[in-house]
Amino acid sequence: MTAPVLRIAITPGEPAGIGVDLAVALAQQDWPHQLVMMVDPDLLQARAEQLGKPIRIRPFDGSQPATTSLAGEATVLPISLVTECSAGQLNPANAAYVLATLQAAVDGLTQGHFQALVTGPVHKGVINEAGIPFTGHTEWLAEKAGNVPVVMMLACPSLRVALATTHLPLRAVADAITQPSLKTVLTILHKSLQQDFAIEHPRILMSGLNPHAGEGGHLGREEIEVIEPVCRWAQAQGWQVSNPLPADTLFTPPYLARTDAVLSMYHDQGLSVLKHVGFGHAVNITLGLPFVRTSVDHGTALDLAGTGKAEVSSFIYAIETAINMAQQRAKANS
Numbered sequence: 001m002t003a004p005v006l007r008i009a010i011t012p013g014e015p016a017g018i019g020v021d022l023a024v025a026l027a028q029q030d031w032p033h034q035l036v037m038m039v040d041p042d043l044l045q046a047r048a049e050q051l052g053k054p055i056r057i058r059p060f061d062g063s064q065p066a067t068t069s070l071a072g073e074a075t076v077l078p079i080s081l082v083t084e085c086s087a088g089q090l091n092p093a094n095a096a097y098v099l100a101t102l103q104a105a106v107d108g109l110t111q112g113h114f115q116a117l118v119t120g121p122v123h124k125g126v127i128n129e130a131g132i133p134f135t136g137h138t139e140w141l142a143e144k145a146g147n148v149p150v151v152m153m154l155a156c157p158s159l160r161v162a163l164a165t166t167h168l169p170l171r172a173v174a175d176a177i178t179q180p181s182l183k184t185v186l187t188i189l190h191k192s193l194q195q196d197f198a199i200e201h202p203r204i205l206m207s208g209l210n211p212h213a214g215e216g217g218h219l220g221r222e223e224i225e226v227i228e229p230v231c232r233w234a235q236a237q238g239w240q241v242s243n244p245l246p247a248d249t250l251f252t253p254p255y256l257a258r259t260d261a262v263l264s265m266y267h268d269q270g271l272s273v274l275k276h277v278g279f280g281h282a283v284n285i286t287l288g289l290p291f292v293r294t295s296v297d298h299g300t301a302l303d304l305a306g307t308g309k310a311e312v313s314s315f316i317y318a319i320e321t322a323i324n325m326a327q328q329r330a331k332a333n334s
Contacts, residue, residue, distance in 0.1 A: 005066040006033040006326055008319060009077075009105040009114040015043055015085040015094055017300030018310040019120030023074070024048045025312040026319070027055045031069040033323055036060050036114065038101035040081045044074060047087065051308050062113045079104055087306030090123060095130035098122055102137075106144050109291045115330075116292035116322035117141075120315065121300045135167050138286050141293060150288035151188045153261070154271055154297060155321070156278025160261040161270035162189045162287070173266045174209060174222055182230045186263060190239055192287040193260055195332045196325040201240060202260045206231055208244035209265040227265075280311055283318040285325075292325045294318040 010026070012019035023037055024047055037044065041057045048055045060077040069075065079101045083093045108114045119137050127134040134140060142150040153162040164185050165176045186204070193202035207213075208227060210220035217224050227244040234241040242250075249255065250262060251273045264270025274282060275297065282297035296314040304310045 003327065005068060006115040006323060007066045007113060008033055008035050008322055008326075009108055009117045010035050010037045010039075010319075011101045011105050011117070011119045012037065012039050012044075013101075013120030014090070014098060014123045014126070014300045015040070015081060016088055016090050016305060017121055017123065017302055018305050019296075019300065020044060020047045020087075021051060021305060021308070021310040022120060022296075022312050022315045024051055024053050024055065025310070026315060027069075027074040028053060028071055030071050031319075033068065034066040034075060035069045035319070036075050036077055036108075038077050038079055038104045040097070041076045041078050043081055043085060044076065047306065050087065050306050062108070062111075077104055077108070088302045090126045090302065092126050092130035095127040095132055098127060099132065099134075099140075102140065103144075106141070114291075115326040116294070118315070118318050118322050119293065119295040121296055121298060123300045123302075137284075137293075137295060138166060141286055141289060145289050145291075148288055148290070149184050149188060150286050151185050151192075153189070153192075153285045153287055154274050154282055155285060156274060156282040156317075159256060159274055159277055161274045162261055162263050163267060163270060164263060164265045166267060168266070170266065174220075177209060177222060177226055177265060179226055179230055182226065183233065186230060186234055186239075186241065188288040189261060189263060190234075196287075196292070196329050197260075198328050198332075199260050203240045203258060204234075205242045205250050205255060205259045205262045206244050207247045207250055207262060207264045207269060211246070211248075213244045213246045280313050281317055282314060283321045285321065292322050292329060294322040294325070 012023040056073045058075045060075050082097050105117050138152050151162050152166050193199045209222045214220045214223035223244045231243050247269050284295040286293040
């Protein structure tokens with residue numbers, strides 16, 4: 001039986017960055033599913049010509065069945081720029097455009113037009129410079145989905161790392177990790193590994209917060225008072241969750257060979273390792289949303305925009321991951 005053709009919403013992100021270049025690159029190959037780009041068609045066409053890779057624009061029609069994407073074509077749901085844009089040159093005036101592309105994607109997901117969302121890199125600084133509070137895709141999408149609790153997870157072929165906290169100053173991390181919050185994160189991670197990755201009995205390594213996982217309380221008591229009780233709670237449910245381990249120990253081959261995901265306590269603790277292992281071939285995944293969302297593992301790279309030097313591998317991996325997750329989620333919910 002032939003699998004149905006899915007529609008994947010693509011937001012290229014910051015119009016001055018490499019996300020538009022990558023959208024052009026994606027349109028240079030056939031896809032077994034339909035990629036629908038939320039973008040200004042004039043911007044996409046102009047960047048394609050700048051890169052020497054002209055494409056044909058096809059307007060998106062949600063009333064028609066999904067079709068596979070053909071090399072040399074781009075299906076576009078048009079969103080107009082606020083003002084003209086040049087590659088590599090940020091303009092706060094286009095911050096509203098960036099969020100409009102995301103909103104169009106969320107609307108399409110809510111209406112059932114799309115089965116997953118893949119986002120290109122945005123520039124948080126220029127959005128905030130425009131007077132729009134914006135912490136990141138993860139938090140923005142969680143709010144749009146009804147303030148649902150979500151978990152950021154990055155993955156590459158050999159490693160998955162989820163985060164107990166995301167974009168916080170380091171001095172705020174310890175206070176943000178509580179037993180209720182950690183239980184919520186662990187529950188979302190466990191469910192997603194089952195539902196979206198077809199892992200019936202996920203094996204999760206829990207990192208400690210402090211050096212040496214607190215050294216029995218001599219280097220901090222968060223492990224004893226917060227993390228260990230949550231580990232025992234999970235183990236009592238039959239989940240395969242380790243006790244808190246020192247981060248400098250658990251990211252070693254003997255441990256990683258026995259796990260499906262690592263739950264790190266803060267951003268750089270886990271993602272520094274993952275990006276070292278899989279940069280360019282990693283994907284950012286938001287767990288807990290009512291829809292599948294993945295993203296590239298890199299930034300806007302303004303210096304590369306319009307040069308033809310942008311590497312599309314992370315975007316391709318993000319799309320392939322989104323397709324696999326959407327198919328697996330549909331199977332799990334059928």
